[in-house]
Amino acid sequence: MRRRTFLASLPASAAMISEAAAQSVAGRYLGIPPGDRITGPAFSTRSVVWGTGGAAATAHPLATLIGIDTLRRGGSAIDAAIAINAALGFLEPVGCGIGGDAYALIWDPETARVTGLNGSGRSPRALSLETVRARAVDGHIPSYGAITVSVPGAVDAWWQAHQRYGRLPWADVLEPVANLCERGAPVPQLIAWYLERAMAGYQRPERNIEEIANAVRVFMTHGPGGGRTPREGEVFANPDLARTYRAIAAGGRDAFYEGELAEHMERYFARIGGWMTRADLAAHRSEWVTPLMSPYRGVEVYQLGPNTQGLSTLQILNICEQFDMAGMGFLSAASLHHQAEAKRLAFEDRARYFADEAFVATPTQWLNSKEYARERAALIRPDRLMERPSFGEAPHQGDTTYFSVADGNGMMVSWIQSNYRGMGSGLVPDGPDGRTLGFMFQNRGELFALRDGHPNIYAPGKRPFHTIIPGFATREGRPWMAFGVMGGGMQPQGQAQIVMNMVDHGLDAQAAGDAPRWQHYGSSEPTGQMAVDAGTLHLESGVPAQTRRELEAIGWRLGPPDGGFGGYQNVVRMDHEDGSFTLGAASESRKDGLALAW
Template identity: 60%
Template sequence: MRRRSFLAALPAAALAAPAFATSRQENPNRDRPDVRPGDRIDGATFASRSAAWGIHGAAATAHPLATQAAIDMLRAGGSAVDAAIAANAVLGYGEPISCGIGGDCFVMLWDPKARKVVGLNGSGRSPRGLSLETVRKRATPKGMIPSHGAIAVSVPGAVDAWWSLHQRYGKLAWKDLFAPAIAHCEDGAPIIQNTAFYLEASNRIFTRPGSGIEEVENFKKVWTRDGKTPREGEVFRNPELGRTYRQIAQGGGRAFYEGEIAETIERYFKRIGGWMTKADLAAHKSEWVEPRSISYRGVDVWALPPNSQGLVTLQMLNILDEFDVKAMGFQSAAAIHHAVEAKRLAFEDRARFYADPAFYRQPVEWLLSKDYARERARLIRPDAIAPTYYPGKAPSHGDTTYFTTADKDGMMVSIIQSNYRGMGSGLMPDGLGFMFQDRGELFALTDGHPNVYAPGKRPFQTIIPGFATRGGEPMLSFGVMGGDMQPQGQTQVVCNIVDFGLGLQEAGDAPRWHHDGGMEPTGEDLGQPGVLNLETGVPDATKAALAKLGWVMKPAPGGYGGYQAIQRHPGRYAAATEMRKDGVALAY
């Protein structure tokens, strides 16, 4: 049976009652900004909960079932890598609006034997048969690559990233890592709130007239019934994805790229007039890379190099290191203003210098130097917004899910995996149960740009895992999902912990800001000085002071990312999860 089944696991009596939660739009009692959270007896007044503590291992993901799968693997003697792979497979089933085996994957981890931070780039390349000329012919009126459809699809890197990780760090049998996800696909599980919300939005986007998506029947067959997606609490099955997982579990990670799955993908793209081939899939390999780091007030913060945007976090923190952020005050206008200006400066460099290093040599040493950070920091005025920022002059030489796991041996895995914009391209290969990413949208189409489209090239990537060490010891495995919010959110979390002394859960629960504006790596100009989005929890006095500085502010609900983290303490772990999502942090 290919068609998905709503409510199949519920007894008939349960179906007669309106058992499912209503949306905020349907229930006025759920849309009351004047009503604040209840009071906790201890901890920060704005915190949603306390961190989870344990001595043997920990996991924090955006879905309760994924966290449970990770803990089960750890209890069975698995490594943090085993736990991460099992969790990611479950997330591909339960949180498809953010991730899945049709997307890419980036990883940083603490290797306790080598005693160092290790990086893995699991991003795929553009189809080799798709030319720049063809892409330009399909461009939008603004000269950008469309967000959806086959033109935006690049090779999915997630499964090979899992395989590479397991080959080096796995302890349990590969096939056992997929058992929880396969069971959920076949038996069904209730849809969580955020997934229900974004599935409905995806359905509207993919099925609207003029979407440009070559084929949407496969999406509708798996994810809709009578034109509607499942609501929160409704039981959903995806037996197609379950069968695909079984093939990967039995055949190994390369079964996705070289066997029956790859042949099905090639036939699908031929049928709809796309470009990806079995040869493109077979050519894909993940790449072990050297993470880079900077010191921020005695804490070494790590990031992956381009084609990811990880260095943005390091650049922002380098600039903020020139100021006494602690003295400015937590959630103060001064602290937010300086951080946003640091973001604007770093993002101009992001737009100019970040691209596939196989095609362009980034001036990484210069970008991360303290001298350059000092030079950029001098451009920030405490009493005014800079009208425009530009990238530095380099020397002449040339919707996402984040989750983290840790094990009894001290390994900590920081992993992020995504289909990019929401669910992805809108395209689902026949009978395989997953959607392809639309990362190809992030190429530029301007001649001479480091990130200009080329066949067989990796696009600029927004997804970035985070990691921090102190004194050569692992300290923090963390991430904040959500496009360009990721380095902005990572910076805020680090400042909350290092500058303001917040606990792990409190650092994520604190109100956030998100700035939109400036140049993009695609060549698009979003305008200067841009818009500052603030969560409702930012103090009113801070908002008034920022407005006085001239910031144009909006609330932008839902645009502040999703945080998961594990912090290492001597002999124990603390785990935290995002209050804005539906995840769970557990430790034991």
């Protein structure tokens, strides 16, 4: 973040933890000029917000308000999560919507455990590998158009979660959001920028998208006679999406996957030359899954397994646990070097093994083991980069919105939902009356591989590799935080940084997210693309200049801040001696998010 320029000139000592100040969080960051904050790290943008009745942190202020209102009306954390997600599909269409997939990690206070929900959809049964290969560009699936569309999983994820954990009537959860879609809301600065950029991209002729007129009708309604996206502060409404939400409110998940809406989607793809059918939609079901877990210095970190990249977060932490990260110092070159090298190692396994486990078994137990982490950590040298790392040899024997919400009964939800690249495929379905359904289909199918023998190779009815991952952590078996960092390959890197900022460096939930981040590009990918060199390490401008110089001396190629450092939200729980608990919420200072508690 460029606003943190006051950090860039800090001496190296400012990035080290002082033993004399070990009991003072503020004292851990010596050298930061006083005056920014009177308590806590000076670089923190604001305090954690605290409440007892519930908390929510989302990427849009109105979505947070809808979540809090749902809780105050007696809804559970799941009711609030569904309302938030539906609202963000309207308010933040550049990141999510009911044309995409969803995942969740949920702390269930009745069972006192974390459970997972995989709400990702499968590729169309009628779309063959041969057809996909014939449409490939330079050996990879294109980024846009019908070839990239897989079954949207979000609505069924809402339904399954509500059936198990909802307290409000289903229709009562969605009706306020439908009203908001009709009424409209002013567009924030960041959303306006992304929306203009995405719609301009869809209209480029070389993208060869089968149909973009519907997307233009929904998202380019401003200016004289229409023709442009809304600018910052202008009111945007989506009455077509309101109609779709009301149909889902009245008919449940079947209205979307088997009823009239499914018929509209099937006819749309038949008209434009796509492959998804009503049968593909009707066959979709989300899956309740047991999440993966690995301890990190006394904290139990939970992730969803493949077809997601959640295991990469655990692998990065497992490798970093082999080193004294606290002793290396906050934002020191040694710390960032070891973290980035751990990422490079973890992402080679990600590229080699992660895929839909209904089609291929992933050696998750071995990849998540501390023994394997010790082997991988031994490859890291403190004074130089690794040669191009390879994946481990398994022994014989897989754009976005993120939010957190918790209720006063103890349920905590970590939820992530996405249409993937840009706003999605560029395709917005319509009905026979000439009106659209108000949402865009995802393009997650771009993330299949096309190489024979690869676990993630395209197949009909298969779930593609997914980048979106919710995070959850407990301490001594008690819920601690529902957290996430949205943004493609940044997600496991960002999640690991949050955990280390809080566990190793004592930061609170807000400061942990405000702290300058790093992101490494250039690893091998699950699409079959291979790394060619050590890649590029991008640093936010708050990283001290001395740290940058030392990283370059080790051999890192550094990149400038590029705005790709993710979007963070977190809800934390603090237990008290009398058996009560309070809830804190933190939000991303880099985006339009808001954290509230009551």
